[in-house]
Amino acid sequence: MSTIAEREQEIVDAFALFDDWMGRYEYLIDLGRELPPLDDAYKTDDYKIHGCQSQVWIRAEERDGRIYYEGDSDALITRGLVALLIRVLSGQPADAIIEADLKFLDRIGMQEHLSPTRKNGLASMIKQMKLYALAHGQTARS
Amino acid sequence: MPASGSPSLTAPPLDVDAIRADFPALHQTLYDGRPLVYLDNAATSQKPQVVIDRVRDFYARENSNIHRGVHYLSQQATEAYEQARETVRRFLNARRRTEIVFTRGTTESINLVAATFGRSRLERGDEIVVSAMEHHSNIVPWQMLCQERGARLRVIPVDDRGELDEEAYRRLLTERTKLVALCHVSNTLGTINPVQRMIADAHGLGIPVLLDGAQAAPHLPVDVQALDCDFYCFSGHKVFGPTGIGILYGKEALLDAMPPWQGGGDMIETVSFERTTFNELPHKFEAGTPHIAGGIGLKAALDYVEARGRTALARHEDALLAYATERLTAIEGLHLIGTAREKTSVLSFVLDGIHPYDAGTLLDRLGIAVRTGHHCTQPLMQRFGLPGTIRASLAFYNTTDDVDALVDGLHRVRSLLA
Structure with missing residues (x-):
């Protein structure tokens, strides 16, 4: 299984094919469309990420020491961001997820979404995904 | 359109170029050199140089x-x-x-x-x-x-x-x-x-x-x-x-x-x-x-x-509202929220199948500043059964060019998202 760094590089390479923001957003929106929808049973407050103008839900489960994520949003761009994070982090060991600096977001021109003042909650999503990794990682070790 | 403040028909037309020259914030470019189209005046207005x-x-x-x-x-x-x-x-x-x-x-x-x-x-x-x-x-x-x-x-x-x-x-x-x-x-x-x-x-x-x-x-x-x-x-x-x-x-x-x-x-x-x-x-x-x-x-x-004349300013805004209403309602799948008989130059709307946040994010990349979301009126959003709207709010320094830029932007948003 590829590492977080390898997956980040794949995404950076894919985004590099577009020379303008429109192309990059179009690609992000496509990633959002391709993300398998989350079962409605999980679209509850328990899985909701706060601080987003759109609704976002993310859940995680641990299998063999690795954390697997699923997520969804009612906005497509946000869904694309969820898809990117899942592509990079899902199936990785908890420790690696907690340590991940996710610098690829800068390199694909999505750093503007990371600012805490943006209402899409990308920073909240990352925080929640790391918290899941922390919680599941501890359960796995104990 | 406001009956109470109906501008007189004899007021001279507004020199919008001269007015725009008074507002330094309007003359900037964003991202890859796109001129700012500021349509978020209900949130806050720009300031003239005299202020x-x-x-x-x-x-x-x-x-x-x-x-x-x-x-x-x-x-x-x-x-x-x-x-x-x-x-x-x-x-x-x-x-x-x-x-x-x-x-x-x-x-x-x-x-x-x-x-x-x-x-x-x-x-x-x-x-x-x-x-x-x-x-x-x-x-x-x-x-x-x-x-x-x-x-x-x-x-x-x-x-x-x-x-x-x-x-x-x-x-x-x-x-x-x-x-x-x-x-x-x-x-x-x-x-x-x-x-x-x-x-x-x-x-x-x-x-x-x-x-x-x-x-x-x-x-x-x-x-x-x-x-x-x-x-x-x-x-x-x-x-x-x-x-x-x-x-x-x-x-x-x-x-x-x-x-x-x-x-x-x-x-x-x-x-x-x-x-x-x-x-x-x-x-x-x-x-x-x-x-x-x-x-x-x-x-x-x-x-x-x-000094600029409240009557002349209001008349310009009324004309802009009429123009923007006509142009926006011609967009397929766009629904105005708020069609009262007496209105100021605020246009709240939704686009079929498109989340306001997505539309706002893409418009922003085009240099167009609008507000999306519930606009601090959550009970009103519940009344209309909406998670939020896209809101363009015009001031006297806005022009029909600004409205055209919004309409073009919305067509691009639709082609990307619909």
Whole structure:
């Protein structure tokens, strides 16, 4: 299984094919469309990420020491961001997820979404995904 | 379109290019060199150079504390600040300067009335009437007060066009009603409420009325004597002035009878540990060093609007609203939210199958600043069954080119997302 760094590089390479923001957003929106929808049973407050103008839900489960994520949003761009994070982090060991600096977001021109003042909650999503990794990682070790 | 403020047909056409030249923030490019198209004026307006200069000059030359210094600068600053109060009085056509209280903004003005007038008058079982189109800042202070007092909030319903149900309103007015708190213009829908009639209805039963004028003051002539409202609130930053300064107008007799709110310097007459006597109006409600530069900057903003001609500005905005309404409604799958007969230049809308957040994000990349979301009117969004809208709000410095840019942008948004 590829590492977080390898997956980040794949995404950076894919985004590099577009020379303008429109192309990059179009690609992000496509990633959002391709993300398998989350079962409605999980679209509850328990899985909701706060601080987003759109609704976002993310859940995680641990299998063999690795954390697997699923997520969804009612906005497509946000869904694309969820898809990117899942592509990079899902199936990785908890420790690696907690340590991940996710610098690829800068390199694909999505750093503007990371600012805490943006209402899409990308920073909240990352925080929640790391918290899941922390919680599941501890359960796995104990 | 506002009947009350209908601009005369003889007003000369507005030189929008000259006006735009007065607003430095409008002349910038964003991202990859896209010119800014600023359509978020209901959130805050840009500032003309005269306001920026006035604030800078205050700090560069006149800066000093007011109302207490015997020295030259203090007297200059006090004079300038009190002149600003006089300008606001004229802007609202209030009877007296003492009826104009400086606050931080509309929100603080409303909170002041809730904490003083409200606390001294409201008892268990009493009611306050608001409307379903209020901004959170004209809901939450009353809700908090009602909770504290065991009183109840009653809500005037809004119809599908975004107009208030006046019959329901009249039914809500009873001997239990202690205050009606109503927006003059809706920030989300642009609806101009028939406040004159509604105030007369309330006064018929002896009920005072507070108007939230945050969205009206930038667009309509406001005459508090003609309206006969008991309180009127607005914010400096939405009328092309600085942030952090706002106005509470109150009828003198009401302000006089109200207890003070915040304690501190400037609001007192004499202080001893046994007893404090309070300063006269309006200083009774202005504890501490105020936002002096803000007040003086607000005067510059109101003077600017006056000099440019409120009638001519309003006529330009009305024409823009008509143009924007026609162009936007021609877009397939676009639905305007708020189609009241009397509107200011606010266009709230949704696009079929497109989340407002996605549309706002893409428009932003095109250099177009709009607001998306619930616009601090969550109960109104619930009324329309929407998570939010896209809102373009126009000011007198906007042009048909700005509207065209928005329409082109929305076509691109649709091609990307639909």
